[in-house]
Amino acid sequence: LGTYGASLALQWGLMVGTLAALQAAGGALRPVLPPAAETALVGLFFGGLALRSRVFAFLPAPRPRAGTYGSAEELKRPAWTPPRLAFPIIWTTIAGLRAASSAAVWLASGRRLLVAPLCLFCLHLALGDLWNFVNNQEQLRGAAVVGVFAVLASVYVVTWSYSGVSRAAGLLIAPSAVWLTVASALVTSIWRLNGRGQFLPTK
Numbered sequence: 568l569g570t571y572g573a574s575l576a577l578q579w580g581l582m583v584g585t586l587a588a589l590q591a592a593g594g595a596l597r598p599v600l601p602p603a604a605e606t607a608l609v610g611l612f613f614g615g616l617a618l619r620s621r622v623f624a625f626l627p628a629p630r631p632r633a634g635t636y637g638s639a640e641e642l643k644r645p646a647w648t649p650p651r652l653a654f655p656i657i658w659t660t661i662a663g664l665r666a667a668s669s670a671a672v673w674l675a676s677g678r679r680l681l682v683a684p685l686c687l688f689c690l691h692l693a694l695g696d697l698w699n700f701v702n703n704q705e706q707l708r709g710a711a712v713v714g715v716f717a718v719l720a721s722v723y724v725v726t727w728s729y730s731g732v733s734r735a736a737g738l739l740i741a742p743s744a745v746w747l748t749v750a751s752a753l754v755t756s757i758w759r760l761n762g763r764g765q766f767l768p769t770k
Contacts, residue, residue: 568767574625575697581623582616582689583681590680597678609673609680614666618659620692621699628696629703643760648753661743668729668739675733684728684736691721708758709765715754719747 589612593605621628649657669688676682695718702711722744730737 570626571697571701574700575693577625578623578693578696579690582620582693583686585623586680586685586689593678593680605678606670606674610666610670613669614662616689616692617662617665620689621696623693624696624700626697626700627704628699630699642757645753645756645760657746661746664739664742668736671733671736671739672729675736682732684725684732687721687725687728691718691725694718694721702754707765708761709763710767712755712758713767715747715751719744719751722747 593600593609597605665688669685672682672684673680676684694714698711698714698718701707701714722740726737726740726744729740
């Protein structure tokens with residue numbers, strides 16, 4: 568558990584530090600950078616962060632791979648599980664909505680990156696990467712159930728925080744909360760169907 572906590576804190580600190588560095592750089596470039604270009608760059612940054620936040624992770628955060636434990640071939644899954652093709656489509660759409668909502672928060676916050684809602688968003692992403700480590704790397708199904716509800720709680724907090732700054736941002740991030748609610752139910756169902764592993768790691 569100490570390793571998990573340390574990795575989460577380090578990743579979050581690095582991500583928040585990146586926000587601070589980019590805010591300083593943006594302030595220096597703002598006099599010569601057109602507002603539309605700056606907004607586009609901010610959106611691209613958050614899109615990339617939503618898709619590749621694991622580059623900041625200190626523990627490997629792989630996505631599920633075919634032919635490994637945890638693949639559709641080796642786990643019992645509930646009948647309502649979405650088809651495999653749906654997952655990359657859903658996550659890509661979610662990433663685009665996260666980028667747009669985060670850019671809306673940035674605009675509504677006076678074009679500042681180092682603000683509480685965006686820092687909370689970074690924490691949410693770091694929790695997601697830690698969950699990928701627990702579920703896909705360590706393959707601890709019980710701990711993954713605990714972790715996915717931590718990720719779910721964090722996206723609810725992010726949605727609430729974004730909504731407090733910009734109604735549009737709250738609406739744009741809301742589908743992420745809806746999808747993670749479904750994903751949490753799926754992870755719990757898979758755990759129940761496959762032996763109910765322990766909630767806390769034993770090593």
